[in-house]
Amino acid sequence: MLKKFDTPSKIISNEQIATNHFLLRCKCPKIAAQSKPGQFIHVLIDEGSNLLLRRPFTIYSVKDDEISMLYQIIGKGTKILSTCQQGQQINVLGPLGNCFDLSIEPDPAIVVGGGAGIASLMLLATALRVNGIRLIAMIGSMSSDRLLSVKDLEEIGAEIHITTDDGSFGNQGFVTDSLLAVLEKPTKNGLRNPIIFTCGPSGMLQAVTEIVVDHEIPCQVAxxxxxxxxxxxxxxxxxxxxxxxxxxxxxxxxxxxxxxxxxxxxx
Ligand SMILES: Cc1cc2nc3c(=O)[nH]c(=O)nc-3n(C[C@H](O)[C@H](O)[C@H](O)COP(=O)(O)OP(=O)(O)OC[C@H]3O[C@@H](n4cnc5c(N)ncnc54)[C@H](O)[C@@H]3O)c2cc1C
Ligand code: FES
Incomplete structure (x- = not known):
């Protein structure tokens, strides 16, 4: 069984990257050394917050002894977290949970992220590209000011499809519209052995599930x-x-x- 660590960790940076969304980097050498795509950390926001419960966030990236998490402000915990400054301490428990199953090589891997759901797919996307696997990334958001991870996905060479609910960037519609379009009219090298990986709001995940069942494509959901x-x-x-x-x-x-x-x- 893999070890879990509960470590005090200094915040390296905590930057707003889109409306209501932040990227927090912190030093966690032991967790960084063990993390696998899909695993998460449970964060105790420290002094003065009066929060009894930790909050779970997927590990977004790992670089040397640093990990990062990309989070959306939802309620009290994430609101307080967004005010935390460089040098402040949080307690990080992890890495937790299972990970995406990569025992069968996808061609291509298709990641489908709705809203902050793409945060749970980024470490996976990075690992897939490091292994030379073709990657199609579908990102859906409410509007252009809430779009996440586009630059990070471009940098690793993903084929990116963007939808916004209001049409302010990419195609107007839902991320499932992009998914259907690619499954029914694949671009470039076609779909040899597609595997879909998805995370997002429950309604979106149900819609993705209906599509993958119809198309008989394996799909892992976070x-x-x-x-x-x-x-x-x-x-x-x-x-x-x-x-x-x-x-x-x-x-x-x-x-x-x-x-x-x-x-x-x-x-
Ligand atoms: C495995 C995992 C990975 C995640 N990864 C990410 C990520 O990468 N990025 C991201 O933006 N979000 C992620 N989330 C969602 C994120 O954890 C929540 O948005 C966050 O906890 C909200 O905290 P809050 O205090 O701001 O919200 P609030 O809604 O104010 O508080 C949530 C807290 O209340 C507790 N709570 C509320 N309702 C119930 C209930 N019915 N039963 C039990 N407890 C309850 C929760 O346990 C939690 O501690 C993830 C969630 C999980 C489970
Ligand atoms: S959160 Fe307690 S059993 Fe999963």
Missing amino acids: MENEMGCALGVCLGCVCKVRLPNAGFEFQRVCSEGPVFNAEDIIW
């Missing part, structure tokens, strides 16, 4: 349920998972997940 302990104890994070014998069971997103086969999830 779930982002509310969490308490993130250590498999409180059962606060469970989701309903289909079993091969036609039954189902509740599985813990923090321990059995966060990555599941999309068609196994009972939404």
